[in-house]
Amino acid sequence: MQMPEPDAGVLARKARIVGRLRAVLPADAVIDAPEELRVYECDALTAYRCPPLAAVLPRTTEEVSAVLRLCWEEGVPVVPRGSGTSLAGGAMPTADSVILGVARMNRVLAADYDNRFVHVEAGRTNLSVTGAVEAEGFFYAPDPSSQLACAIAGNIAMNSGGAHCLKYGVTTNNLLGVRLVTMDGTVVTLGGPWGEPAGLDLLGVVCGSEGQLGVVTEAWLRILPKPEGARPVLVGFDSNEVAGACVSDIIKAGILPVAIEFMDRPCIRATEAFAKAGYPDCEALLIIEVEGSEAEISEQLARIRQIALAHDPVEFREAEDEDQAKRIWLGRKSAFGAMGQINDYMCLDGTIPVSSLPHVLKRIGELSREFGLDVGNVFHAGDGNMHPLILFNANTPGDLEKCEAFGAEILKLCVEVGGCLTGEHGVGIEKRDLMAVQFSAADMEAQMRVKDVFDPKWLLNPAKVFPLGASAGRRAG
């Protein structure tokens, strides 16, 4: 992975820069010892590492502002960090950068049930936002699988999704406002607990901007009343085409399950061996979850059963109690772990139109044979967000490169059929150089202009999202 040459001037001024950081932050908030910086050398894309110049862990917006201001004055790049679970290398440092971690800013500032929002500091973990409001019967809907660890800050930066976003939308649809500090230290409030902006929707473009426009320190999030109950069904098919057609029919019928998850045979086999969830050995499997009262759940499941049976499934299994429901989800939830047992894996997340599902799965199978690497597919079928897991061996020389080349082919295929490179993980460094597959020079120019406005010196997370060639002139200036 090519990264820009670190700024020699910044490296040479390390002592001075760290000194200035210490002057504006409490002693325990500045880290510059090499052994302590190792924690920050990568995120969940562990194949690429680089220790930063220093890391800071501020506790207030004012401290964040002071740090950014002085880095701006010194010309030091800053890489914002939440919990470091990015799968795209979004939080990976460069040698001349300061990591700005918001993990210590994790308080709940207000929970307002009458107006249905919660106001939190951005370092709070996703799951603990729901944790703060669930006693009152509410929850925060976006639920990335990493929700125990990942921070709201990272969710906002990546516009993260989750298994239940088919019904509830992704982060941007549940975000009401933020406090944001721009690179020169200016604190701005975008949106607010009432949701709709008066003028331009700047919040909308900040969400998903991968830490390149400003550092989010607080957020107002929409909370929803918890449904009365939920229940999954499992449906097995002997072909991917038929499973895809079943998904399409359910959606067309106007039933809105909260989740429709899909697993293919390689993935089913791997998870069975690992988690023993009792899945049928079939070509494709759907897990469909619906919500509501007992009666409402039955009404929806009856309709789903009717649609599914018309497609001649090899199995239709309804959870009859809590335990069975857990078992149905068990395999899906262990899928990543199961694949990880077999080998190292790379997880892609391109999105495709649901109608292209059979074609894309078939093509991935062919590519798998061409590249000689196994791949399992587990994904959010309702919205076409694929998660092909390519297995490789990190210790075999050349395997990572082969795997990346295979991954790039899959992502190109996603774009070719009308989809996109990434549905929820973000571009980061991982897909940076593929952006031109999806966007013209003008399309990227328009996006980079937004960064020009928020961060004219291109100091915030500068080597991400856009191909280095495309951003070169701006980063140099």
Added chain:
Amino acid sequence: MRPVTEAELAEAVAGASGPLLVRGGGTRTLGHAVGEVLETGGLSGVELYEPGALTLVVRAGTPVAEVEAVLAGERQRLAFEVPDLRGLLGREGVSTIGGVVAANASGPRRVQVGAARDACLGARFVDGAGMVVKNGGRVMKNVTGYDLVKLMAGSRGTLGVLTEVSFKVQAIPEAEATLVIEGLGDAAGLAALRAALGSPFDVSGAARHSGRSLVRVEGMAGSVAYRVTQLRARLGGDVTVAEGAESAALWREVRDVVPMRDKPGEIWRIVTLPTAAAEIVAQLEGEALWDWGGGLIWLVLPHGKGADLAAAVAGRGHATLVKGQGGPVFPPEAPEVAALVAGLKAKFDPRGILNRGMMG
């Protein structure tokens, strides 16, 4: 000017010698922009419709009515309920889908499914220099690059001229019903709306006008009946239930702000916290229609009360003048936000020709 292709439109913008007034149908334009009229109505028609994937790609000048008819053919719809404000604003003309997105115009169902911008999956537009840009796409989940679609939605043509939009659409549910609650004052009637929205019964509309509070549920028939029973038990007041077409008619009235038509005075659109909704109206002594559980207020006020309104709303929302004489239409932004907005306008429309003066 009325280009019929995106390329023609781009040429028209690039070659413009002065300000342009971008117009879909002119049915929901606000503000005081001036310039040569650039109509988008020539860019019309559906590009792609996949009912099984809930996606629709349509050219920006396509009439809303046409979009709705195409969707209705497959028993689908735009989930955010496009308001028709022609009656309210005293306009004629054919509302276009691009205008809806440019105004981020969302109806009562916003409380359940989000705003127009939340249904937009992708867009193509021509910036102020005539450059053609695409952003987003036609798939449900897409975080590739920055989300300029959100930026364009609600920008009222000040950053670019939309030429195509893709939407996530929704199946029309098999049943709907509305609880009509009478006998409550405004404060209690609005509290009932908040209680409904805070319940697990998936309310898709919560509005109040003419002394009645309205709470809507939609879905499968059995589920609708169940939720009506549950809500009725919780909400108090004198409840009657309107079903099917009768319910739909009640919500068209709310969506299009029908009760405020032909009222003398100015009409303001206020976005605020639901808990502040009763107080703001009481303080100003205006006549109101509340939607979004109180989060949206359409308020009729005599001319000259703008400053009082701004004071009443300060710190808990904002107000836009949708009908009235003179005065700023959009509320002023905080200086640090205004600086970012000015920066974006300068980048996307360097000559400052697109809807100049529209958003202040």
